[in-house]
Amino acid sequence: MTYTMxxxxxxxLFTFLATVFAQPLQPSSTPTSFPIDSNAxxxxxxxxxxxxxxxxDSNAxxxxxxxxxxxxxxxxDSNAxNLPSPSSENRSLQGVGRHKGGHHSGRRKxxxxxxxxxxxxxxxDTSFTNQTALAQEFLxxxxxxxxxxxxxxxxxxxxxxxxxxxxxxxxxxxxxxVHSNSNYGENVFWGKKLHWSPSDATYYWYQEKxxxxxxxxxxxxxxxxxxxxxxxxxxxxxxxxxxxxxCHNPSLGMLIACEYDPAGNxxxxxxxxxHER
Numbered sequence: 437m438t439y440t441m442x443x444x445x446x447x448x449l450f451t452f453l454a455t456v457f458a459q460p461l462q463p464s465s466t467p468t469s470f471p472i473d474s475n476a477x478x479x480x481x482x483x484x485x486x487x488x489x490x491x492x493d494s495n496a497x498x499x500x501x502x503x504x505x506x507x508x509x510x511x512x513d514s515n516a517x518n519l520p521s522p523s524s525e526n527r528s529l530q531g532v533g534r535h536k537g538g539h540h541s542g543r544r545k546x547x548x549x550x551x552x553x554x555x556x557x558x559x560x561d562t563s564f565t566n567q568t569a570l571a572q573e574f575l576x577x578x579x580x581x582x583x584x585x586x587x588x589x590x591x592x593x594x595x596x597x598x599x600x601x602x603x604x605x606x607x608x609x610x611x612x613x614v615h616s617n618s619n620y621g622e623n624v625f626w627g628k629k630l631h632w633s634p635s636d637a638t639y640y641w642y643q644e645k646x647x648x649x650x651x652x653x654x655x656x657x658x659x660x661x662x663x664x665x666x667x668x669x670x671x672x673x674x675x676x677x678x679x680x681x682x683c684h685n686p687s688l689g690m691l692i693a694c695e696y697d698p699a700g701n702x703x704x705x706x707x708x709x710x711h712e713r
Contacts, residue, residue, distance in 0.1 A: 555635055574638065578590050599677065610683075642665060667700045
């Protein structure tokens, strides 16, 4: 090559190089990929691990779900006494035993019972301490009732009256409305106030007639009692003795008791008929 052509070749080379280096480098939009290594371990996407479970222990005790414990129950005490339900004070109760006329409470509306029986006291003994006056009033009221049924009159028996007074003295402190253990027929009356008279007690015993059926010889409806009335009108009873006493503590009231001989109130017997003993 001649010396004159060298400048020309250098000019072409310079133009080429200038053109190449004048273009800016453009980043490739396609990410570079690498061949997959088939021997490399495959990793799965990370996940939340499941809750760990353990096999049930067959020997472990089963725990029940918590519950409210039931109310505690106790075995019945076979020796404990059976207590009756409370009853009203003015309820008349049938007495224990065939001869007893039962109890009677005097918590009732006041009636002029002396006027009802036509009894006029000879003395104004409001303290009821005159035993003769008491005997007359008891006897008058009882015989007035017996006259309504054409029955023989009672006679007063001081032995029965003495027994009634002695029994009421046993009740002087507690003033309880309970029967004695006598073999006589017996009616007992209790009053809260201290104004009840022999006529009062006998009148309320007599009022039980409204519940007594002479055809069926029964008292109805339950729990009515008629034993006081049937004892008062029991034909076979001939003698009577009664007593009245205020209790030691006046707030406890007073008691009246009447004893009858022979005793009445035999089961399934007509009180108005005479019976052989």
